[in-house]
Amino acid sequence: MREELLKIQEQGSVELNNAQSLEELNQLRIKYLGKKGLLTQVLRGMGSLEASERPIVGQLANEIRDSLEQCLAAKNKYLQEKALLLRLEEEVIDVTLPGRPIKFGNKHPLTLILEEIKGIFTGMGFTVADGPEVELDYYNFEALNIPKDHPARDMQDSFYITDEILLRTHTSPVQARVMQAMTPELPVKIIAPGKVFRRDDDATHSPMFHQVEGLLVDNKITFADLKGTLLSFVRQMFGSDRQIRLRPSYFPFTEPSAEVDVSCFNCGGQGCRVCKDTGWIEILGSGMVHPNVLQMSGYNPEQVTGFAFGMGVERIAMLKYGIDDLRLLFENDVRFLSQF
Numbered sequence: 001m002r003e004e005l006l007k008i009q010e011q012g013s014v015e016l017n018n019a020q021s022l023e024e025l026n027q028l029r030i031k032y033l034g035k036k037g038l039l040t041q042v043l044r045g046m047g048s049l050e051a052s053e054r055p056i057v058g059q060l061a062n063e064i065r066d067s068l069e070q071c072l073a074a075k076n077k078y079l080q081e082k083a084l085l086l087r088l089e090e091e092v093i094d095v096t097l098p099g100r101p102i103k104f105g106n107k108h109p110l111t112l113i114l115e116e117i118k119g120i121f122t123g124m125g126f127t128v129a130d131g132p133e134v135e136l137d138y139y140n141f142e143a144l145n146i147p148k149d150h151p152a153r154d155m156q157d158s159f160y161i162t163d164e165i166l167l168r169t170h171t172s173p174v175q176a177r178v179m180q181a182m183t184p185e186l187p188v189k190i191i192a193p194g195k196v197f198r199r200d201d202d203a204t205h206s207p208m209f210h211q212v213e214g215l216l217v218d219n220k221i222t223f224a225d226l227k228g229t230l231l232s233f234v235r236q237m238f239g240s241d242r243q244i245r246l247r248p249s250y251f252p253f254t255e256p257s258a259e260v261d262v263s264c265f266n267c268g269g270q271g272c273r274v275c276k277d278t279g280w281i282e283i284l285g286s287g288m289v290h291p292n293v294l295q296m297s298g299y300n301p302e303q304v305t306g307f308a309f310g311m312g313v314e315r316i317a318m319l320k321y322g323i324d325d326l327r328l329l330f331e332n333d334v335r336f337l338s339q340f
């Protein structure tokens with residue numbers, strides 16, 4: 001039995017050492033050390049030994065098991081490392097292959113337009129102000145010379161939260177808030193971009209849209225200042241040969257009031273699809289701040305004057321980028337958004 005065991009040790013270590021692959025090594029492990037392996041088979045015959053011999057043979061068997069296991073572990077480590085080296089050699093990384101492009105996000109077209117508008121006005125010395133989207137009836141209407149029963153309220157049907165609180169229908173309430181906070185300081189020279197809400201919904205109207213309000217109050221501000229400021233804005237925004245045209249209009253909070261048109265940047269004024277053959281495109285409402293508005297917000301209309309204007313950001317984006325459906329700006333389809 002002793003001889004059989006020694007033979008297993010000798011043959012086993014030779015075979016393990018010669019194993020060429022991890023699979024082969026595993027087969028050998030089963031063959032020698034497995035539950036039904038050679039070593040176990042021999043040990044089954046222990047019963048036929050003299051009682052005095054058993055511990056000696058048992059010890060020898062344990063030594064042989066240990067030594068074969070060490071052999072196995074060493075060979076296993078060696079074969080693992082060899083397999084890794086082989087893989088590293090085969091897996092060549094071709095550094096000359098073109099990389100996969102990383103998709104970058106980009107700014108929303110409205111953000112781009114808004115940044116451009118802000119850039120132009122801050123360049124003319126305006127600062128950027130803001131006000132709440134959920135607004136008091138007082139600021140949205142009353143302080144802008146639109147009392148409760150005024151018919152002009154119908155033009156700006158809104159979303160009411162209570163009788164006195166609503167989603168603002170325009171950015172003009174920021175005029176009243178800023179003047180109230182600044183009086184008697186001069187000049188008041190701000191733009192106020194932000195969201196506004198109206199009960200409208202079609203290809204050119206959305207229940208939520210953006211406006212940029214402008215307000216300049218100081219000594220001796222005239223209609224000429226309004227016109228010059230807007231002409232400068234329009235030329236920076238739409239091109240240096242643009243002209244503007246002011247048409248008489250009506251807003252309760254400005255007097256006189258004017259709608260401002262810009263000469264069509266698509267056809268230069270000849271008439272085309274963009275300007276509906278008129279040569280002009282309407283871009284904003286404006287006027288001289290109504291004395292009542294100045295008064296209510298703490299400025300003396302005998303001493304100071306001012307102008308104000310309000311423009312729709314979506315409208316300007318649509319004109320500038322040639323977008324014909326306003327809803328595209330809010331659907332967030334990446335195929336659309338990634339074009340800007």
Ligand code: PHE
Binds near residue numbers: 251286310
């Ligand atoms: N608030 C007006 C509107 O939403 C625009 C406007 C602003 C007109 C300031 C005159 C002065 O239609």
